[in-house]
Amino acid sequence: MSDAKSAIMDQIRQQAALSNARALIEKVNEHCFERCVPKPGSSLSSSETTCYTHCMEKYMAAWNTVSRTYLQHAQQGVAAAGGAQGVMGSI
Amino acid sequence: MDSISPEVAEGLKNLSPRDKQELNTFVTQENQKAQIQATIHSLTDLCFRKCITSKISAGQLDRSEQPCVQNCVDRYMDANMVVIRHLEQMRTMQ
Numbered sequence: 001m002s003d004a005k006s007a008i009m010d011q012i013r014q015q016a017a018l019s020n021a022r023a024l025i026e027k028v029n030e031h032c033f034e035r036c037v038p039k040p041g042s043s044l045s046s047s048e049t050t051c052y053t054h055c056m057e058k059y060m061a062a063w064n065t066v067s068r069t070y071l072q073h074a075q076q077g078v079a080a081a082g083g084a085q086g087v088m089g090s091i
Numbered sequence: 092m093d094s095i096s097p098e099v100a101e102g103l104k105n106l107s108p109r110d111k112q113e114l115n116t117f118v119t120q121e122n123q124k125a126q127i128q129a130t131i132h133s134l135t136d137l138c139f140r141k142c143i144t145s146k147i148s149a150g151q152l153d154r155s156e157q158p159c160v161q162n163c164v165d166r167y168m169d170a171n172m173v174v175i176r177h178l179e180q181m182r183t184m185q
Contacts, residue, residue, distance in 0.1 A: 004102025005110045008095070012121050019125070023132045031139055035147055057150030059139060062160050065152065066135045069164040074127060 028059050138163035 036051035037044070044052075095103075106114065142159035143152075152160065 004099050005106060005114055007099045008103065008114065009117055011095070011099075012118065016121055016125055020128050023129070027132060027136055031136075051147055054150045055147045058143060058147060058152060058156075059135070061150070061152045062139050062143065062156075063131065063135045065157065065160045066138055066164050067131050069161050070131055070134060070168075071127075073164070073168045 024060075024063065028056050031059060032056060134164055134167060137167070 032052050032055035036048050036055055138160045141163055142156050
């Protein structure tokens with residue numbers, strides 16, 4: 001019987017991961033296109049491509065830093081409220 | 092969004108109370124996680140705009156960008172607190 005339960009859990013996990021990845025890609029594109037391709041030409045130049053790669057890595061580094069810093073706050077908030085900290089560890 | 096397959100939907104009807112409870116908790120937790128992730132996305136958006144202002148020439152955050160991003164999040168949380176405290180004050184004034 002718990003087959004249906006784990007199937008639905010897997011589906012939820014997959015969709016969560018997918019929408020998280022989609023949000024990240026969307027933001028990376030938004031920022032990096034703005035920064036790296038100020039005047040779109042007939043094709044992406046090699047310097048634009050290099051800029052894009054750096055920009056992606058930079059954005060993800062920023063994401064990781066924000067994530068770490070924000071989770072510290074969130075955890076402190078949760079600890080102060082005396083609630084369950086279990087959720088935070090699994091992100 | 093993918094839809095639920097008929098077999099799974101059928102199986103969901105026959106879940107034990109315990110499984111239902113477990114599923115409920117799981118969904119609540121996933122929801123919380125999704126909300127936290129959404130906040131992280133919007134904070135990254137905001138802080139990238141504020142802190143990464145010079146020409147992008149390397150893949151890592153440089154010496155000034157790294158602390159800027161950290162401060163950006165910390166000050167955002169402080170500012171958030173100011174709003175909450177002020178609203179609280181307004182509420183008790185009435």
